[in-house]
Amino acid sequence: MSKLTGWWKNRSTAGKVELYTRGSFYLFVILEVVSFGLTPLVAAAAERTSHVVPLALFLMMCAHAALCGVLSSRALHWVVGRRERPTRLAVTTALVTAGCILAVLALRTTGESQATVAPTMVAGLAWFTSGALVLCLKSVRRMWYVSAAAAVATGLAALGLGMPAAKALGYAVGVLLGGLFFGATCGFSGWLLRTVYELDRSREVQxxxxxxxxxxxxxxxxxxxxxxxxxxxxxxxxxxxxxxxxxxxxxxxxxxxxxxxxxxxxxxxxxxxxGYREADLAVELEGARGVLSAAGMDCRVDFRSDRELPSEVQSALGWVVREATTNVLRHGDAQRCRIRLTAPESGPVTLLVENDGAPEAPAGPPGSGLAGLRERLAVLEGTLEAGLVGDGRFRLRAEIPGPRLDGLEVRA
Missing domain, CATH: 1.20.5 (Single alpha-helices involved in coiled-coils or other helix-helix interfaces)
Structure with a gap:
């Protein structure tokens, strides 16, 4: 089961959002073909007319849907910074869409297509193209211009082909309203994906x-x-x-x-x-809370101490907190982190760091951080355990035995 679900769990939040966004736009391709491409075939079957022109229109819609899908995919690559803006492909898509709309309107004026087919196909062509073009833009103002330009162009084309002004206005309004909806949806998706990746890069920089x-x-x-x-x-x-x-x-x-x-x-x-220089463990814990909270995580720190810890113990546990904090930031995709330090009056001192979002498989070869922590704790006869504990949670547990603590001098 882990192998079947690992392709999703091992992705970062940014990767999951990108996969979901891409899936949505690929679904748009199927939606355009099913909702708008089949319209002429259904109309021809209902009226028992020739299927030559409806079949040509269906193939045209399939090609247009595929072109919009390719443009959306490359635009998403540009959004996340993997390639340049697909300007040429966007211009090509706009010109192809204009040609398809003119062809549908021309068939409508000559009576070659049914009355209900032309408005539906024109709307589908303009709406999905507007959504794909919006992905290629960063400026919100220019995104609104896409739908407005498509509506004006469609209305003028209808007037130029001899349609009544009322019908031309109806085409323009339909294209405008649907284009604004698709443009806002696609623009928000691109903005969300860009923001998530910027947050992911900020976490790496942190x-x-x-x-x-x-x-x-x-x-x-x-x-x-x-x-x-x-x-x-x-x-x-x-x-x-x-x-x-x-x-x-x-x-x-x-x-x-x-x-x-x-x-x-x-x-x-x-x-x-x-790392045997004296360190204030309370300062290290508060610093870990601040860094993880600034990275957008829900970090909770519990510090329960019934005794004053020797400086050597504070220094060793401080290094554990530093290394654990760095690992939480650099590895996995944690949303919650819990740090708990327990120092009873008698018994061992225990430091527990647990976070979610840990990948099931390591991203690379293990580093020397944990090995260095084990060496530092070994001097105090302490132990360190680290590993996955299920449900994508990673737990690091450091413990220093009580007898060893009693033999250390407490320095203020």
Missing amino acids: ARLAVAEERLRFGRDLHDVMGRNLAVIALKSELAVQLARRERPEAVDQMIEVQRIARESQREVRDVVR
Whole structure:
């Protein structure tokens, strides 16, 4: 069953909206053929007349429906930014539609088609073309112009072929009203699809910014550690050189101090790389709530602590929160996320991060983020579990045992 439904569940929200929109426009092709293309054949069968002209009209409507379907498909590709605007195809579709409408109106004036056939076919030709052309536009004002231009052109064509003014006006009004409806529907579909993809791209940018911010923080910490120590090492080394040239015994003491500072710097750099710098876990949780909420998710954070957590535990769990937040933003299509931290007075500290919208199959090879978290927690004898738990939910659970907490010093 998962293989049958995976093609839908594994899609992002933007992909689902695009698939639904494309399906709707492909359905328009069938709707045009069934609702308007069969009209001349039904009329000919009812009146028992020749089927030559009705069959030609039916084939014309089929070709027109296919052309509008191709234009709509390429216009949707342009809407989501995959290809250029199909300007030439749009102009071709408009010209073909104009020719088809003229042919139907000419048959109507010569009496070759039934009285009810011409208005129906003209309306179908103009309406579906208006909807397809609107997809090729961004300006709302220009979208309204499409239906107005089609109505004026149809009315003038009817007048030019000798129809009474009342009938010509009826054609124009019918084309205008139906064209406005189809244009508004198609325009809204294009706007919705464009907006959803922009939100999806914004979420990706947000995830990249979160990673970039973390890299900048790491760079600042590394600069704070190494910048000062390297400056002291340079000064003391220069002093040791001057003392050595004067054969002063203090040069040895200076080099011993340089060696001590170098070892201290090595330890501090190791602490920065492993993420053992002190961190405020409450700040990390609030930051995760803000980032996920800004991305349009329903994020709930529960922080229940009956004791003050040591700085090492806060730092390790803070890294878990950061990595989990980044994964929620970058992978899947989450709508809801729950973060719960439980720190009872006695017993293990548990951090649970659970979100929906997780793909059933991984999008690529696993990264080193979770492995790094396991290494950080292992120092505290903690564990990390991560994986799918059903219904498209992904759960990450970190736990640090109580005995290990009791052996750590709590620093304010």
